Amino acid sequence: MQQPVTLRLGDIRPGRNPRKYFDPSKMAEMIESVRTQGIIQPVLVRPLEDGSHELVAGERRVRAARQAHGDDYAMPVVIRPMDEFTARSLALVENIQRDDMAPSEEAVAGAEIVGLCQGDRDEAARQIGWSRSMLDSRLALMNCSASVLEALNTRTIKLGHAELFAAFTKEQQDKILPVVVKEGHTVADLKSVLERAACSLNAAIFDKSDCAGCQHNSAAQAEMFGESIGTGNCTNRNCYNEKTEKQLDATAAGLRDEFQTVRIVRPGDNHTRIQLVADGAKGVGVEQAKACYGCQSFGAAVSGLPDSLGKVYKGQCFDTVCNMKKVAARIKSEKPETPAAKAAASSGSSKASSAAAGDKPSAAAPEATAVAESDRVKTYRVALWRKALRREVSQDPALARRYLLAIVATGQARSIEAGPLNTIWERLIDGKPPVGDFGKAAGAAAALDADNEARLMIAVTMSAIQGVDVPYLTSMCRHHKLDLTKHWKLDKEFLELVTKSEMKVVADELGLRKAMGDDFRKVFAKSKSEVIAALLSVDGFDYTGKVLKVLKF
Structure with a gap:
């Protein structure tokens, strides 16, 4: 200690x-x-x-x-x-x-901790030492207006009042609060009004066709508050909330082709997202912003908050801690060197002489601009490695024998499956392999000529390549110096695995954005399928010889 x-x-x-x-x-x-x-x-x-x-x-x-x-x-x-x-x-x-x-201070602090935990409320509750329900009830207060929070802090209203106020828009809260305070209404009074009149059909985001003749559609107002809430309300809160949630889910689903992460944000999620920007006080830098477009934490938010219900906020970073670190790194890289730093750097090198002249230090190297390594992309990548390595090894019987010996010698014989060998066996030798009869199988193998024996040895090696685990496969590819440019070019199968925002990263990396010129922005305003078609048919663009970083080993 x-x-x-x-x-x-x-x-x-x-x-x-x-x-x-x-x-x-x-x-x-x-x-x-x-x-x-x-x-x-x-x-x-x-x-x-x-x-x-x-x-x-x-x-x-x-x-x-x-x-x-x-x-x-x-x-x-x-x-x-x-x-x-x-x-x-x-x-x-x-x-x-x-x-x-104060509960309001607990709410603000709780929301910050949720942000530090990347939106994981269970982990935030564990760190604080609260139950999940306690955390959620405090976070709900983040939707209270400033006047309601002040009334709570000064004990003018009770915590129960504030929790109910959080279900209203802030404008409604500020209209109702004076009435509650002046007339001394209880929490039960406010709850009654919330249950009967808080669901404004005018503000509803779902299709209201079925609401016109519904018995729960009432223009009558709660007598207690006159015109404080507004007209045209649904008094069946459960139905209203269910339809609202379905519409929020539908809106979110429509964004998942475009963004890696799409979340419906609730009261208390204040610090779980931030608008990604390249410039300004909260900018991460131009190059870093490009890298961020391919991050799994980049996406869009759909508001589940009463004041902005259903609104979509694109270009969001959902790892606020990482974002703050990138902003800090950008700011640090732009600061001029101090005299002490210049003196320490002056050791006779050309870099030192440049620093002594008063140049700013070069910006920190940005992260690699790459597509995020999602599970789908990883599966595609490993399949590509196996297919490419098998294809090259299959063309060289001597190499296949050497690789097979190495695989067995390093304890990877368990990765060899009989299926590929049996398929070739049936083609070269009349009949299926004699399962369990070693003598008969040895006799059949002895009758093979040299070419067919080489084919079977290659089949065994192919089976091994298909079965080894990914770290071992990676080492094989590196030893072989596998050139993926001979085996891959941009295709529909890969593009369907990534989002539209990641496609921009792909386009930048391969040079497609430059080749498309002014058409690039127009193309990305279209649907995902149309973007894919456009990226695969750029006039005059040579797709061969270009491999994305995310596909390399």
Whole structure:
């Protein structure tokens, strides 16, 4: 365990505390305690690149010490090296596990932890120490308007009120809230209104043809709130929600040909996605953005939120931690070198002389622009390797014998199946192989001429290549220096495995975008099948000799 040391309090930078409210009476008690006894339990800080330290956990103690002793106080700390994202996670979990956080603050912190867990709510609940139902109920508060959250924080309304308000649009919440507060309506009162009048048919995203004559279609308003909610509501919430969910699912399904990941986002999913951009303060850089288009975390979001129900947001990154790291790397690569860095780099090399002249360092090398290695692409790739290697080995009997000996000698004889050999046997020798009769089989083999014996040996090698596991197959391909350009060119089978956004990566890598010129953008506005047809029929483009990185071993 790391031993605590002390740092000047004024030299500790503020961290990312999700807590916004500190009870004045409790803080006063802590300040008085610190004034007489000092800080007993050290706070947690992390070192930064510039030599300073940032607070990770212990803000109440820092505030109390500053009030009691000022910035020159020798603050006991534990210094633990960690990256920004580990620090954020620790700060969130440390605060959320305390019992005096407001529900709204718990909601914000919980949503951030869900984002750090890439949308996995079960894992987020485990890290926090909550049940899944507890997490979901807190995350639902993320759909509350600012005025409702403020009313909850000040105890003007109860938590039950806020959870019900979350089902309304924010505009409706702000209209209903004053009525609830002024007239002192209970949670049960609000629930009654929600059940009877919150499902606006005007805002419904599904086909409402069947709703016109439905007995649950009522323009009558809840007397309690007059015109606060609006007219034309469905009073059968279960039916309304079921139709809404089906429409959300249908919208999402229609996007899966275009994007690797498509998700319906709910209240509390605030930090599970971010718009992917190349430029600006939150940009990952142009080259990195191209790589991101082929990532499994790139896609589209369908809103399940009351204020934007059914809306589609394309170009989303669903790995926000990775996105933040890429943004940070881009920003770091664009910073000019410090004098100290230039001095350290000046060792007489040409690179050092360039740095001394004040040039900016070159941007960090972007990740390879490639199609994501989905299970479907991996299956296609391995099948291609086996087929290509078998084809080349089948043309050289001597090579087939050497490879077969190597396969057996390295313990891979178990990968040989009798099927391919038996097929050739039946073709060369009249009748099926004598199963279980070694003598008869040996006699038949002895009667073979040299050519037919070589064919059978090749068949055994082909069977082995087909049966070896993927790591072993990869080593065989590398040893053989298998040239895939002789065995593959872009085809419909491969393109049907990837999304439209990944097809743009394919087009960039093979040179199709440049060959298509101005037609490229027009083509990608069409359906997936039309895009495939267009990519496979570019006039004057030579498809041979070009292999995608994702298919290489």
